[in-house]
Amino acid sequence: MRDEKISDFLARLADRVPAPGGGASAALHAAQAAALLGMVARYSTGEKYAAHQADIERITTETDELRAVALQLAEDDAAAFTAVTDAYKLPKDTDEAKAARSAAIAKALVGAARPPAEVIAAALVAVEFAEELLPIGNRNVITDVAAAAEAARAAATTARVNVEINLGGIKDEKVRAELVAEAAKVDDIANRAEQVTAAVRKEITK
Numbered sequence: 001m002r003d004e005k006i007s008d009f010l011a012r013l014a015d016r017v018p019a020p021g022g023g024a025s026a027a028l029h030a031a032q033a034a035a036l037l038g039m040v041a042r043y044s045t046g047e048k049y050a051a052h053q054a055d056i057e058r059i060t061t062e063t064d065e066l067r068a069v070a071l072q073l074a075e076d077d078a079a080a081f082t083a084v085t086d087a088y089k090l091p092k093d094t095d096e097a098k099a100a101r102s103a104a105i106a107k108a109l110v111g112a113a114r115p116p117a118e119v120i121a122a123a124l125v126a127v128e129f130a131e132e133l134l135p136i137g138n139r140n141v142i143t144d145v146a147a148a149a150e151a152a153r154a155a156a157t158t159a160r161v162n163v164e165i166n167l168g169g170i171k172d173e174k175v176r177a178e179l180v181a182e183a184a185k186v187d188d189i190a191n192r193a194e195q196v197t198a199a200v201r202k203e204i205t206k
Contacts, residue, residue: 070119130152
């Protein structure tokens with residue numbers, strides 16, 4: 001996926017195939033958020049920003065790392081969802097086969113819920129970076145901080161439904177609780193992203 005042209009990826013996304021789908025899209029939203037924040041950080045260097053040099057350098061490094069993580073999650077999500085569709089195709093002609101199929105489906109659903117749960121965590125980190133860059137970043141690219149916050153919000157809200165769709169088939173209560181807890185963070189992420197965007201809009205319309 002990382003080596004595809006955007007047009008080729010979108011063609012696959014539009015095709016009647018199980019993956020990539022919404023989960024991969026959520027991860028790419030997070031990757032775009034990280035990339036935008038990295039760009040803002042790179043525009044916030046030099047003498048004018050010397051007081052924040054250490055923070056800017058850290059944000060640059062860590063948003064690059066976050067971008068790589070999010071891109072990997074897009075690939076992981078596509079692979080995990082393919083594993084779910086493969087599990088559903090297993091034979092169920094005997095009681096033993098049915099039991100094996102059910103176990104495989106349950107395992108695959110856990111695997112499918114993991115990448116979007118991690119995307120939610122990545123989106124939270126992106127929003128935190130947006131909040132940190134908002135007061136110190138180059139004002140000429142301040143709208144890109146809002147764009148990053150909105151991309152992170154889209155990542156989180158999209159990932160949440162991809163976690164929730166898998167919960168019904170997950171029987172392990174500990175795993176379910178972990179996933180529910182991760183999904184529960186999304187409203188806060190969305191609210192914080194909205195506050196970043198509101199602050200940017202207020203500044204640019206003065």
